Amino acid sequence: MKRTKMMLFLLAIGAVMLSISAQPTSAQTMKIGFVRDELIKKGYPQWVKAEEQWRAETKAWEDEALAKQDELQVLKDEYEKQRLILSDEKKREKEAALRAKEEGLDAFTRQIYGPNGTAERKHAQLLDPLLESISNAIEAVAIEGGYDVIFTLQSGLGYIKEVYDITDKVVKHLEETTE
Numbered sequence: 465m466k467r468t469k470m471m472l473f474l475l476a477i478g479a480v481m482l483s484i485s486a487q488p489t490s491a492q493t494m495k496i497g498f499v500r501d502e503l504i505k506k507g508y509p510q511w512v513k514a515e516e517q518w519r520a521e522t523k524a525w526e527d528e529a530l531a532k533q534d535e536l537q538v539l540k541d542e543y544e545k546q547r548l549i550l551s552d553e554k555k556r557e558k559e560a561a562l563r564a565k566e567e568g569l570d571a572f573t574r575q576i577y578g579p580n581g582t583a584e585r586k587h588a589q590l591l592d593p594l595l596e597s598i599s600n601a602i603e604a605v606a607i608e609g610g611y612d613v614i615f616t617l618q619s620g621l622g623y624i625k626e627v628y629d630i631t632d633k634v635v636k637h638l639e640e641t642t643e
Contacts, residue, residue, distance in 0.1 A: 497606070498615040500616075501616045501617060514594060542558075546558070
């Protein structure tokens with residue numbers, strides 16, 4: 465996702481630079497601005513609250529994972545201490561219990577941190593609506609202030625007038641050159 469935002473940001477910069485260099489010197493100048501998105505987020509109470517909730521959720525998952533790891537380590541230590549005196553049947557039972565604990569820890573880790581896992585979904589649930597609100601606010605300020613382009617310093621949020629969108633031209637060029 466960050467890579468996509470970075471690509472869009474670079475394309476926007478390229479489009480702006482292309483349009484600036486393509487216009488005659490007597491043309492109207494562009495109005496460009498930037499926002500320090502980290503300062504916006506720090507000053508946005510809903511963002512601060514969402515980050516606090518995210519940290520609490522993350523800590524709970526980490527604590528649960530550590531507890532599961534500790535349980536597994538206790539079982540491993542017990543097995544190692546008793547291994548020499550256990551019968552083959554008891555060894556198999558203990559090894560099966562160890563495998564079950566390891567698999568349980570792996571399943572927990574995948575469930576929480578794997579692709580489309582609980583952590584990813586919770587992060588999106590908490591922050592995506594706020595990112596949209598920030599983006600909408602940037603766009604509103606851009607339109608009200610007559611800005612052509614507003615860059616952000618970190619997140620890829622921003623605004624650029626539709627008149628600078630050259631996507632159709634690029635697609636047309638690709639179609640013409642790949643036939």
